[in-house]
Amino acid sequence: MSTSREDLLRYDVIIVGAGPAGLSAALILGRCRRRVLVCDSRRYRNDAAQLMHGFLSRDGVPPAELRRIGREQLAPYGVEIRDVTVVDLRAERRQFEVTLEGGERLVCRKLLLATGLVDRLPELPGLAEMYGKSVHHCPYCDGWEARDQPIGVYGQGCTGVALALNMKTWSRDVVLFSDGPASLPEADAARLARHEIAVREERIARLEGKDGMLERVVFTDGSAVARRALFVKARQEQGSELARKLRCEVTEERGVETADKHEETTVEGVFVAGDASKDVLLAIMAAAEGADAAFGINCALQEEDLA
Structure with missing residues (x-):
């Protein structure tokens, strides 16, 4: 009924x-x-x-x-x-x-x-195991814990640039990973260079580390960049x-x-x-x-x- x-x-x-x-x-x-x-x-x-x-x-x-x-x-x-x-x-x-x-x-x-x-995260091998431990989406929530360490930023276009610049608040050592051609406007590229933020355009193969803690970002050509934290624009x-x-x-x-x-x-x-x-x-x-x-x-x- x-x-x-x-x-x-x-x-x-x-x-x-x-x-x-x-x-x-x-x-x-x-x-x-x-x-x-x-x-x-x-x-x-x-x-x-x-x-x-x-x-x-x-x-x-x-x-x-x-x-x-x-x-x-x-x-x-x-x-x-x-x-x-x-x-x-x-x-x-x-x-x-x-x-x-x-x-x-x-x-x-x-x-x-x-x-x-x-949050729809990038499909990078190794990311899921590290998310919430050494891979994060919010610098205000987790930037302090990564302070003064080598920090990576994953993102494309203006949002990736903005996040990379923001992370300079917590560390002097910031690298932007675009996972392919960055195609940045000249003004953005110049601003990143002025603040000593390197841009790595190589395709990423995987994230490597132990017990959820990031150690390096590995590219498809086998080369790698050592990082201790990665912030992503999800x-x-x-x-x-x-x-x-x-x-x-x-x-x-x-x-x-x-x-x-x-x-x-x-x-x-x-x-x-x-x-x-x-x-x-x-x-x-x-x-x-x-x-x-x-x-x-x-x-x-x-x-x-x-x-």
């Missing part, structure tokens, strides 16, 4: 994603006495990271420990957490119907998408297609677009927080955006309740 919409379990807010953004929002909303469900797919962008950095009071803790603490601190406020993936969303009459894997359907008044991004994709299913505006450059200052998207009642909106991609910023979205959500609920 099918379940009617009137019989579905109802929440004030359903949060899709349980990283720093989703958990931070749940904490604020729980303290606002809202009925909140957090859906955790157990897929996290920083899963490969050994430690998390730049998060005040939690610098140097494993990402899983931050999530554990976050979950623990939600308990007094009655926030419900389920380890489940949301597979579909539908807007209808100023409410939202959420379908979970397995087919269960739920209804909520407001939605928060904290579904993050996925291609990023939305961690979920749910925003597009709801017809939120999503662009490759900016991610899920927001329409106002409290993280509401271009679809009324749908909010976004964390890396999915492609602002500053740091865990502490994701947590801050989650709190901001929670404020906006609760204000919207108050307006409805007190109309």
Whole structure:
């Protein structure tokens, strides 16, 4: 027998994603006495990271420990957490119907998408084993650990140039690997040379090292360059297609677009927080955006309740 919409379990807010953004929002909303469900797919962008950095009071803790603490601190406020993936969303009459894997359907008044991004890494032999240990995508997260060491940057075009120049903050010894013809504009080539950043255009065969720690970048001709860390400019994709299913505006450059200052998207009642909106991609910023979205959500609920 099918379940009617009137019989579905109802929440004030359903949060899709349980990283720093989703958990931070749940904490604020729980303290606002809202009925909140957090859906955790157990897929996290920083899963490969050994430690998390730049998060005040939690610098140097494993990402899983931050999530554990976050979950623990939600308990007094009655926030419900389920380890489940949301597979579909539908807007209808100023409410939202959420379908979970397995087919269960739920209804909520407001939605928060904290579904993050996925990094598409270069397909270099040896990279996967080193990712999160000596190969990284974020200098603000891991540059300090590579300070004053020989650093490599993998990237092409203006993005590779920009990342190579940025890495001079952490080391004087930076090499840009373009993995083929760099085809740099004269001004970019001159700027790299001025800052003593070598450009290696040879095709890369593999990364070599031990126990996840990079030792050298090996080219197809057998030659190699010794490096102790490699920073890559990864291609990023939305961690979920749910925003597009709801017809939120999503662009490759900016991610899920927001329409106002409290993280509401271009679809009324749908909010976004964390890396999915492609602002500053740091865990502490994701947590801050989650709190901001929670404020906006609760204000919207108050307006409805007190109309």
